[in-house]
Amino acid sequence: GQSLEQPSEVTAVEGAIVQINCTYQTSGFYGLSWYQQHDGGAPTFLSYNGLDGLEETGRFSSFLSRSDSYGYLLLQELQMKDSASYFCAVRWDSSYKLIFGSGTRLLVRP
Amino acid sequence: EPEVTQTPSHQVTQMGQEVILRCVPISNHLYFYWYRQILGQKVEFLVSFYNNEISEKSEIFDDQFSVERPDGSNFTLKIRSTKLEDSAMYFCASRRASGGGPNEQFFGPGTRLTVL
Numbered sequence: 001g002q003s004l005e006q007p008s009e010v011t012a013v014e015g016a017i018v019q020i021n022c023t024y025q026t027s028g029f030y031g032l033s034w035y036q037q038h039d040g041g042a043p044t045f046l047s048y049n050g051l052d053g054l055e056e057t058g059r060f061s062s063f064l065s066r067s068d069s070y071g072y073l074l075l076q077e078l079q080m081k082d083s084a085s086y087f088c089a090v091r092w093d094s095s096y097k098l099i100f101g102s103g104t105r106l107l108v109r110p
Numbered sequence: 111e112p113e114v115t116q117t118p119s120h121q122v123t124q125m126g127q128e129v130i131l132r133c134v135p136i137s138n139h140l141y142f143y144w145y146r147q148i149l150g151q152k153v154e155f156l157v158s159f160y161n162n163e164i165s166e167k168s169e170i171f172d173d174q175f176s177v178e179r180p181d182g183s184n185f186t187l188k189i190r191s192t193k194l195e196d197s198a199m200y201f202c203a204s205r206r207a208s209g210g211g212p213n214e215q216f217f218g219p220g221t222r223l224t225v226l
Binding site for chain 2: 095
């Protein structure tokens with residue numbers, strides 16, 4: 001089976017740093033992706049980790065530890081527009097299909 | 111910037127009716143996907159499609175579902191006899207074959223299907 005765990009909700013203030021964790025238990029694993037989804041919108045790709053370590057893309061960074069079945073998304077210099085849901089998604093096998101977590105709703109306050 | 115498009119944005123249908131959801135993937139992409147998201151829940155994989163055939167499908171994708179690439183641009187999802195529990199947002203996604211960002215799936219804006 002497959003399961004991904006992430007916090008349901010996180011609140012932070014504008015300008016702060018927030019970390020959204022994701023732990024997974026899947027029978028197959030190729031890599032971990034992160035997607036952002038605003039209310040009523042489509043998921044938008046943020047990052048992908050296929051190997052252990054940190055990937056940095058502007059204000060967003062993502063980390064993976066395959067031995068711990070754990071990853072996180074780090075958002076720096078939070079802006080109001082970052083208020084959205086963030087999903088971790090496992091690339092489960094060579095087909096590139098994605099198995100999504102339940103999502104973390106991030107609320108950025110002024 | 112190229113994007114995935116989907117039509118209609120909202121489809122309302124009666125239980126038992128057939129619906130066809132349409133997608134136009136990004137033109138140089140070769141891998142296509144359908145996902146669905148029931149309101150307030152996570153995104154769920156339905157089916158992947160490559161080289162004019164299904165490469166993988168989930169247990170949700172039963173005999174009531176089918177996909178087709180009728181021409182060089184469209185990618186469709188058909189539900190033969192809709193059920194109330196089919197009400198969801200349906201997302202089409204596409205992916206490059208290789209090169210930069212093969213792991214990035216580009217999602218369309220979705221079709222909200224409401225079954226009454």
